[in-house]
Amino acid sequence: MAPVPMTVDELAVLAQGLPTSARCLNRDCRRKCPRRPGTQGRQKLFCSSSCRLTYFRERHALLDAWERLEASLSADRRPAPERELRKLQKWIEWLLLRYDVGDPSAVGRAAAAPSTVRDEYGGKSE
Numbered sequence: 001m002a003p004v005p006m007t008v009d010e011l012a013v014l015a016q017g018l019p020t021s022a023r024c025l026n027r028d029c030r031r032k033c034p035r036r037p038g039t040q041g042r043q044k045l046f047c048s049s050s051c052r053l054t055y056f057r058e059r060h061a062l063l064d065a066w067e068r069l070e071a072s073l074s075a076d077r078r079p080a081p082e083r084e085l086r087k088l089q090k091w092i093e094w095l096l097l098r099y100d101v102g103d104p105s106a107v108g109r110a111a112a113a114p115s116t117v118r119d120e121y122g123g124k125s126e
C-alpha cells in the first residue's frame with residue numbers, strides 16, 4: 001500500500017515535532033549539532049573538526065581490520081579457525097553500523113584515511 005500524502009495540519013505537527021539538533025556523530029562526544037534552518041546544503045554532523053577526524057579514523061581502522069580479516073580467511077595459513085575470524089568480522093560489522101557502513105565489502109579500499117581526504121560529509125561543514 002502506497003503512503004498517504006500528508007494534510008496541512010499533519011505537516012505542521014511534523015515540523016513542530018522534529019528535533020532541531022542532533023548528537024555529534026563522534027561516539028565519545030555528547031555535544032549537539034544544531035540544525036541550521038536557513039541552509040539548503042549539508043548540515044553539520046560533527047561538533048568540531050576534531051570529532052570528524054576521530055570518527056573517520058575509527059571508521060577507517062574498523063574497515064581496515066575487517067578487510068584484513070577477510071584476507072585472513074582466504075590465506076593459505078589462517079591465523080585462527082574460520083569461526084573465530086568470522087566472529088570478529090561480525091563484531092566489527094556491528095560496530096560499523098554506527099559509521100554508516102552496512103556492508104563493509106561494498107566500501108572496499110576506497111575508504112581512505114581522513115587525514116588524506118576531505119570526507120564525504122564535507123570538510124567545510126565546521
Ligand SMILES: [Zn+2]
Pocket residue numbers: 024025026029030031046047048051
Ligand atoms: Zn563532537
